[in-house]
Amino acid sequence: MNHSVKYRQIILCVGLMCAVPGANGLAASSQLKQSLEVLEAYRLCETFEHVLGENLDFDRAYEATFPRNKAMRRAIAIADGEFGNHDLTKIDDDLLINAYKRRMQLFYLILVLAGPSDEEAPIFFPPELKRRLEREPPADSKDFGTYVSQLDQDVATFRTHLDRLSARYPSVADRIQKFKTDALAAKYQPPTTYKVEPIFGYNRSQVLGNKEPYYEIGSYSVAKEEGKMRIIGIRFFTRLF
Numbered sequence: 001m002n003h004s005v006k007y008r009q010i011i012l013c014v015g016l017m018c019a020v021p022g023a024n025g026l027a028a029s030s031q032l033k034q035s036l037e038v039l040e041a042y043r044l045c046e047t048f049e050h051v052l053g054e055n056l057d058f059d060r061a062y063e064a065t066f067p068r069n070k071a072m073r074r075a076i077a078i079a080d081g082e083f084g085n086h087d088l089t090k091i092d093d094d095l096l097i098n099a100y101k102r103r104m105q106l107f108y109l110i111l112v113l114a115g116p117s118d119e120e121a122p123i124f125f126p127p128e129l130k131r132r133l134e135r136e137p138p139a140d141s142k143d144f145g146t147y148v149s150q151l152d153q154d155v156a157t158f159r160t161h162l163d164r165l166s167a168r169y170p171s172v173a174d175r176i177q178k179f180k181t182d183a184l185a186a187k188y189q190p191p192t193t194y195k196v197e198p199i200f201g202y203n204r205s206q207v208l209g210n211k212e213p214y215y216e217i218g219s220y221s222v223a224k225e226e227g228k229m230r231i232i233g234i235r236f237f238t239r240l241f
Helices: 003-016 036-055 058-065 070-080 093-112 127-133 141-168 170-184
Strands: 215-217 220-225 228-234
Touching (some): 036 220, 093 141, 093 170
Antiparallel strands (some): 220 228
């Protein structure tokens, strides 16, 4: 896809994504008894958003709620990292996982600035920042370490950019505060009219086997790892990369 087209899709469509903090948090008292596993899964989604809301730190939210097993982390990174058709077999686990986390971090920072007006767009997303957002994974696996270092710089640059915008424009400060407030207030409670049952056949990469159960809760896919519920995927109507 042409980079300029891709960029326009990010700015115009990102506001329509379903992963808005608290979007599926329906507060209601329930007489229907859900399993402890289901209740834990719903609490986990709240935890992710609450931790994210503290400082828009995806890495902290990830470490608090995603699987501990490195093989699962790698599979999630491949399934959701949008690395295109590049051969990832020779990429070190930690590099690949870190690339996924940095790309997701950029997504959540960009989400704060979603849907700018015509006047705001060139201020929110100046040319230098656009180039960083359009950064592609390297074709040669030997360059992947450099790519991850560049993503680290991109995240730091975007955070600095947000801080400067916030200091200069009250509307941006309000955006940031609202995003944090909504995330910190997110409530995920199970439905009151039917019993939530596990799903089978998760078909994204090799994250789960066909016979392993999982749950879809709002924008999140949740499954059990060593007795604890963990987020194994976050879905969006429109992807960032």
